[in-house]
Structures are given as C-alpha cells and as structure tokens.
C-alpha cells in the first residue's frame with residue numbers, strides 16, 4: 228500500500244463492477260461514497276493512504292462479515308478489518324483495491340455473568356461504554372488504553388492494547404478467555420473457553436490477540452472480568468530535576484515490591500507541550516512522575532513510593548482525593564492531542580525491561596543531541612513502555628501531506644536499535660502495522676520472521692487479510 232503522513236486528496240475512481248454482487252447480498256452496508264471511503268484511508272497514526280479503498284462494508288451481523296470474506300476470497304480482494312480507527316500504527320487504513328470491513332456497528336453486549344466474572348460482547352462496543360455498564364454490576368474489564376472512550380473492544384483485542392492501569396491489572400491478552408473469528412474464507416471458528424482455566428490444544432486465542440487483523444476478523448469475544456477495586460486511592464505527583472532520576476525512581480518503586488495501579492512518567496518536553504496545549508504552567512521541571520496506589524494498602528504503598536522518590540531528589544505531593552487524581556491523569560491523557568497540535572507526529576512505542584528505563588531515556592537524549600531534534604516522551608513507567616514522539620512540519624497538499632523526513636527515520640532507527648540492545652521490544656502496545664514493519668525482522672530474527680509468515684499463510688493462504696501490514 229502506498230501511504231503518506233498527513234492529509235492528502237485522493238483521486239476519485241468509479242465503483243468496482245464486482246461490488247454489485249456484494250451489494251445484492253448486503254445492500255446499503257456496502258458504502259462507496261466519498262465520506263466513508265476517505266474516513267477509511269486514515270487512522271490516528273498520521274498515515275493516510277494515497278488512494279481510496281474500493282468500498283467500506285459496515286457489517287452489523289456475523290453473517291455479513293462471513294459474506295464479505297467469502298466474496299473477498301472468491302475475487303482475491305484484500306480486506307482491512309477495522310474498529311474505531313484510533314490505531315497508532317497505520318494498521319486499519321485501506322487503500323487501492325482493498326475493502327475495509329468495519330465492525331464498529333456490531334456493538335452489543337450479549338451477556339454479563341457476575342458468577343463467572345465474564346462478559347460476551349460483539350467487537351464494536353467501545354471499551355468505555357462496556358466498562359460503564361459493567362460498573363453497575365461491580366465489575367470491569369481491565370484493559371485501559373488512554374483511548375478507552377473512543378476505541379473498540381475488537382480493536383483492543385487485535386492490538387493487544389495496554390494502558391495506564393495495565394501495570395497492576397494486566398494487558399488485553401490476560402483479559403480474553405475466548406473468541407469467535409471469521410476466517411479469510413468466511414468460515415466461523417470458536418476458540419478458547421468460558422472457564423478460568425483451559426489448555427486444550429494450541430492457544431489460538433492468544434495468537435489472535437495482537438494479530439492486527441492479519442489472521443481473521445473477531446466477531447465475538449468472551450472477556451475475563453475483575454471486581455472493581457475496593458478502597459481508596461492515593462495519587463503522588465512528583466517533580467524531578469532530570470528524567471533519568473524520575474526513571475530510576477519508577478524502576479526502584481517496582482523493584483522494591485510496591486504495586487502501583489498507575490505509574491506514568493512525562494519528560495520535560497512532553498510537559499512543555501501539554502502545558503502549551505492546555506495553557507497550564509507545567510514547564511521548568513526535568514520530569515514528572517505520576518503514581519497512583521489503590522486498594523486497602525493504598526496509603527502505606529504511597530508512603531513507600533514517596534520515600535523512594537525523595538531519596539532520589541524528587542519533590543512529591545500526595546492526595547487521596549480521587550477527583551484530583553483523575554484531573555492529573557487527564558492532563559497526562561492530553562499528550563497525544565498536544566503532539567498533534569504541533570505538527571505531523573510519528574509516535575513510537577518501545578518497551579524495555581523496567582531496570583533499563585533510565586538507560587533508554589539516556590539513549591533518547593543522545594539521539595536528540597545527535598540529530599538536533601526534540602523527542603517528547605511519556606512512559607507507562609511501571610511497564611517500561613515509552614512513547615517517544617517525533618514531530619515535524621506538516622506538508623502541503625501538493626507533497627501529499629509531508630512524508631516522514633529521512634532524518635526522522637534515521638533517528639527512529641537508532642532509537643529502536645538502542646531499545647533492542649537493552650533487551651527491549653519495538654512495540655509494547657500499539658502494534659507493528661505499517662509504521663514498524665521495517666524493523667520486525669531485526670527483532671524476530673530470520674527464522675522467527677519466516678515462521679510467523681508461515682503461520683499467517685495457514686490462516687490466510689491467499690494473503691487477503693490486511694496485506695502489507697505487519698509483514
């Protein structure tokens with residue numbers, strides 16, 4: 228697929244005559260109007276395909292998904308599964324000759340079992356909507372991306388989404404018991420179980436989680452729920468003179484057995500950008516660490532964390548007011564829009580072992596100095612997962628939106644190699660998509676890369692599911 232970053236005007240093409248067959252079966256669910264086609268050219272990564280897809284299928288039933296895949300198989304037409312399109316890796320965008328299969332309209336909660344602590348849902352339900360309904364029953368689904376209000380459960384599953392609370396409550400893979408998946412040829416396959424335990428056969432559910440729409444279309448999910456955490460929260464806001472000290476504090480807090488529910492780190496340029504965006508005075512400090520502890524031991528754990536913070540030269544303030552804590556994390560959640568307000572963004576997602584967090588921040592500073600650029604970075608520090616952002620000038624329409632400058636790719640390349648040397652991984656939660664596939668082989672090695680491609684062929688022998696993404 229040919230893509231660019233930023234906005235671009237795609238040429239209008241006449242509808243593909245083969246679509247008449249699909250229209251006869253699915254009617255108005257097959258959209259070829261400019262509004263639908265243009266929306267499907269982009270996600271939130273900044274990537275935009277240069278050409279419109281053939282059509283967007285707005286499926287509302289499993290049968291419609293199956294009919295789409297049977298049609299695509301018969302005609303060898305590529306299909307891009309799509310939820311809410313909030314992905315940050317360019318994995319949900321459709322382009323020339325492709326169908327985009329949106330399951331956003333399949334948004335029903337089919338069952339909630341309090342006794343078994345599980346929910347059965349369709350893929351298009353938004354994470355935040357599901358959790359609002361579960362809260363009435365004293366339950367929640369733990370995956371907690373900062374995009375929870377706007378991203379779908381199916382998208383969270385397909386990207387193995389993480390988020391703020393995942394440091395204590397786990398990422399998506401730990402919260403999915405079973406799936407129903409439509410395969411490339413239209414067959415419907417059930418995998419996984421409703422029981423807490425289950426090891427029958429290979430764990431296809433785990434394989435599907437994080438597969439970025441390349442192995443099948445998730446049409447139903449059985450989710451593992453947790454009781455809502457009881458007791459209060461304590462939220463620490465700590466300012467540090469340098470980002471390395473803040474990173475060391477985060478690493479030490481975990482190493483000494485404290486289990487924060489959330490631990491987020493913002494470096495100086497991230498604070499400055501958010502401050503500008505919200506018109507708040509956040510500048511003038513080297514870094515900020517936000518820590519929240521919860522449950523019956525919240526205060527004692529907060530005391531331990533504060534002692535570690537102060538021993539490393541941090542200045543900490545603590546509040547037990549839940550609303551004030553939420554206000555601080557809402558400021559953190561503004562990082563992405565604050566970056567978008569500055570230009571075109573290439574957002575990275577490296578993850579390192581927690582003890583390597585200070586070294587990874589030091590590597591980012593070295594790369595900033597080498598290339599003469601600023602790389603504002605926030606981190607889910609308790610998970611060792613960093614989001615360094617490269618921001619560059621928007622291009623004009625004539626340049627089709629300003630592709631990533633070579634200097635930025637070179638800096639990103641150094642960043643990934645530094646991460647891999649520290650025992651880390653290319654992506655902690657956003658996925659490979661289009662943006663990181665150039666480094667996939669570096670991490671997997673030749674044999675691992677070849678084996679993964681073979682696995683893809685088993686599920687999708689014609690290569691019609693989200694081709695060009697991941698591999």
Ligand SMILES: Cc1cc2nc3c(=O)[nH]c(=O)nc-3n(C[C@H](O)[C@H](O)[C@H](O)COP(=O)(O)OP(=O)(O)OC[C@H]3O[C@@H](n4cnc5c(N)ncnc54)[C@H](O)[C@@H]3O)c2cc1C
Pocket residue numbers: 270271307308309310311312313314315318319330350371372373374377378379380381382383384385386387388389390391438439440441443444445446563564656657693
């Ligand atoms: C402001 C902001 C904050 C964010 N914060 C976080 C964060 O904290 N943590 C995090 O992990 N991510 C975060 N994200 C990224 C994004 O929200 C997640 O990746 C999310 O899981 C994508 O869900 P979606 O419904 O938008 O999926 P889409 O973007 O539509 O699709 C993403 C991928 O999933 C595939 N897919 C979608 N639905 C299905 C399905 N039913 N079956 C098969 N494949 C499917 C697509 O093909 C694509 O590969 C953030 C994004 C934004 C804009």
